[in-house]
Amino acid sequence: MQDSPEIAVLRLGHRPGRDERMTTHVGLTARALGADRVLLAQGAADRRTTIENVTDGFGGPFEVETTDEPNRVLCEWQARIVHLTMYGLPVQEVETEIRSQFEDGMDLLVVVGAEKVQWDVYEAADWNVAVTNQPHSEVASLAVFLDRLFEGDELDREWEDADRVVVPQAEGKRIEEQ
Amino acid sequence: MQDSPEIAVLRLGHRPGRDERMTTHVGLTARALGADRVLLAQGAADRRTTIENVTDGFGGPFEVETTDEPNRVLCEWQARIVHLTMYGLPVQEVETEIRSQFEDGMDLLVVVGAEKVQWDVYEAADWNVAVTNQPHSEVASLAVFLDRLFEGDELDREWEDADRVVVPQAEGKRIEEQ
Numbered sequence: 409m410q411d412s413p414e415i416a417v418l419r420l421g422h423r424p425g426r427d428e429r430m431t432t433h434v435g436l437t438a439r440a441l442g443a444d445r446v447l448l449a450q451g452a453a454d455r456r457t458t459i460e461n462v463t464d465g466f467g468g469p470f471e472v473e474t475t476d477e478p479n480r481v482l483c484e485w486q487a488r489i490v491h492l493t494m495y496g497l498p499v500q501e502v503e504t505e506i507r508s509q510f511e512d513g514m515d516l517l518v519v520v521g522a523e524k525v526q527w528d529v530y531e532a533a534d535w536n537v538a539v540t541n542q543p544h545s546e547v548a549s550l551a552v553f554l555d556r557l558f559e560g561d562e563l564d565r566e567w568e569d570a571d572r573v574v575v576p577q578a579e580g581k582r583i584e585e586q
Numbered sequence: 587m588q589d590s591p592e593i594a595v596l597r598l599g600h601r602p603g604r605d606e607r608m609t610t611h612v613g614l615t616a617r618a619l620g621a622d623r624v625l626l627a628q629g630a631a632d633r634r635t636t637i638e639n640v641t642d643g644f645g646g647p648f649e650v651e652t653t654d655e656p657n658r659v660l661c662e663w664q665a666r667i668v669h670l671t672m673y674g675l676p677v678q679e680v681e682t683e684i685r686s687q688f689e690d691g692m693d694l695l696v697v698v699g700a701e702k703v704q705w706d707v708y709e710a711a712d713w714n715v716a717v718t719n720q721p722h723s724e725v726a727s728l729a730v731f732l733d734r735l736f737e738g739d740e741l742d743r744e745w746e747d748a749d750r751v752v753v754p755q756a757e758g759k760r761i762e763e764q
Contacts, residue, residue, distance in 0.1 A: 433723035541752035545611035551726035
């Protein structure tokens with residue numbers, strides 16, 4: 409992954425207790441669908457462990473970090489920022505432009521919030537992107553955005569250093585220990 | 587929607603307290619990404635109200651039901667059943683076959699579980715489908731599955747009887763009251 413541009417996901421607004429599982433799902437979705445790294449708000453340290461345990465078991469590379477200054481991450485990000493919001497432009501209208509800049513080598517920071525996102529995030533973003541203009545789920549938006557960005561290639565990704573590999577089955581479960 | 591086949595989403599294994607927000611996100615994702623109906627376990631009655639309130643505000647049609655016999659829903663479903671699970675066959679390999687049967691008029695029940703899904707669900711399913719064979723999120727799997735099933739057409743859906751409509755913006759928020 410050294411030579412290709414990076415995709416990092418910034419999870420804003422984690423509220424301890426209330427957001428634990430949503431934050432976990434954001435992190436695991438970022439990992440499974442091709443992001444390189446997720447940045448979580450400081451209060452989500454336990455979630456970091458959960459996500460890292462999945463990477464230990466099922467492979468990587470995938471990094472998890474916590475930050476107590478998400479605004480600073482936004483300010484200091486050197487390349488492009490995508491903010492997923494139901495108020496933004498339809499993903500189907502902007503995905504080609506985003507993909508083109510990513511393929512030209514631009515790192516991408518994908519920002520997903522909880523309920524309320526501060527105004528400066530909308531301003532910091534190069535694209536405010538809506539996966540439908542309907543209220544639903546930051547996990548769903550992230551998943552659809554990544555699947556479209558990579559045009560499905562992320563589904564065939566190979567994982568390094570996996571202890572466990574799921575072997576696809578028409579019926580039942582099969583996990584091979586490596 | 588009367589003449590086209592139906593897509594219903596069955597949310598299994600809602601644990602009150604722990605699963606409230608995930609179940610809400612499953613329901614809202616089903617609605618936003620083109621399903622006609624969601625069926626929730628009985629304990630999720632509060633979630634039903636949350637989802638119905640979104641439909642009241644942002645439009646439909648979309649139905650929410652609760653069931654205390656999810657196994658009966660599975661047994662009595664007359665057409666095709668898709669179970670989303672990390673142990674199943676890759677979505678990219680089976681989506682064409684599923685779409686083809688749906689377009690031929692087969693109603694589709696899409697089943698998503700919480701942590702542990704009983705064995706008979708795997709057996710009842712016509713397809714056990716994996717959106718990657720990695721652990722991540724039932725919300726993410728549902729979103730990617732629906733977006734692929736409809737090939738993006740769901741993103742251009744028109745909503746009926748909406749009180750509020752979000753007008754896409756490059757920056758900022760705009761909601762029009764109808």
